[in-house]
Amino acid sequence: MKVLVLGGTGEARQLAAALTELPGIEFVSSLAGRVRDPVLPVGPTRVGGFGGIGGLVRYLRTERVGAVVDATHPFAAVMTRHAERACLRLGLPLLVLRRPGWSGNWHRIASIGDAPGRITALVPDDSCVFLTTGRGELAVFATDARHRYLIRTVDPPQQPLPPRTDLLLDRGPYTVDGERDLMRAHQVALLVTKDSGGDLTSAKLAAAEQLGVPVLMVSRPPLPAGVAAVETVDAAVAWLRTVAGAASADG
Numbered sequence: 001m002k003v004l005v006l007g008g009t010g011e012a013r014q015l016a017a018a019l020t021e022l023p024g025i026e027f028v029s030s031l032a033g034r035v036r037d038p039v040l041p042v043g044p045t046r047v048g049g050f051g052g053i054g055g056l057v058r059y060l061r062t063e064r065v066g067a068v069v070d071a072t073h074p075f076a077a078v079m080t081r082h083a084e085r086a087c088l089r090l091g092l093p094l095l096v097l098r099r100p101g102w103s104g105n106w107h108r109i110a111s112i113g114d115a116p117g118r119i120t121a122l123v124p125d126d127s128c129v130f131l132t133t134g135r136g137e138l139a140v141f142a143t144d145a146r147h148r149y150l151i152r153t154v155d156p157p158q159q160p161l162p163p164r165t166d167l168l169l170d171r172g173p174y175t176v177d178g179e180r181d182l183m184r185a186h187q188v189a190l191l192v193t194k195d196s197g198g199d200l201t202s203a204k205l206a207a208a209e210q211l212g213v214p215v216l217m218v219s220r221p222p223l224p225a226g227v228a229a230v231e232t233v234d235a236a237v238a239w240l241r242t243v244a245g246a247a248s249a250d251g
């Protein structure tokens with residue numbers, strides 16, 4: 001059985017590594033191609049969008065894919081919706097592999113568009129806001145001249161930035177000590193981040209707690225209704241064993 005792994009995360013790379021050991025499964029990992037210098041998974045990989053739901057349907061048919069694991073980032077909601085629509089259309093089994101979210105005592109917002117208003121309510125003018133929400137939606141902060149920003153992204157942002165910005169290009173993983181030193185050096189008054197989950201980028205939350213810096217957390221977009229989801233690579237492998245077993249019994 002051929003499996004399409006929608007990737008771009010550490011979990012997708014771990015799944016690809018596990019699948020190289022799994023008899024009866026052929027797989028291909030898919031990356032969007034957004035990051036300049038991506039960490040590639042082991043095994044066959046394709047790069048670039050499919051061209052919407054229709055393009056994905058065509059790809060799945062042409063490549064005779066028998067099952068899809070969506071191991072994209074918890075905030076890659078468009079890809080997840082496209083996978084759900086395409087698999088439904090073709091009657092293909094789909095599993096979402098999504099690491100658990102973080103838990104803590106934070107201010108929460110439903111989407112990044114709500115952030116500028118909440119920042120103004122939470123911290124005084126001229127305070128430093130540490131933004132680690134990725135480079136995709138920075139334009140919503142572009143007109144905020146009231147606050148100073150420390151913005152950290154993997155690749156250089158292509159959107160307009162707030163006038164008073166210190167830009168930091170880095171991809172982690174980060175340590176609590178390093179994050180604390182960084183926040184101290186910039187006198188960070190508020191951390192704005194999104195609920196990505198996982199260990200690679202969680203040090204900033206521990207550092208913020210130690211420093212008493214409040215956190216404004218963007219909640220995850222919900223999964224499409226009815227989609228099967230697991231939180232670990234082992235559970236995804238177990239699901240694939242079951243699906244591959246059922247496919248070979250059928251065929």
Ligand code: NAP
Nearest residue numbers: 007008030031032049050051052072073075076077078079
């Ligand atoms: P998105 O908004 O959900 O998807 C936008 C479009 O990008 C999709 O419609 C699709 O294009 C293409 N795409 C996304 N993931 C793809 C994949 N794995 N393989 C092929 N095409 C893909 O996605 P995003 O939030 O921009 O994230 C893009 C990639 O970066 C994802 O693979 C995700 O796992 C990774 N990533 C995202 C974040 C984040 O915060 N969003 C963080 C870390 C890593 P078509 O419609 O043309 O098929």
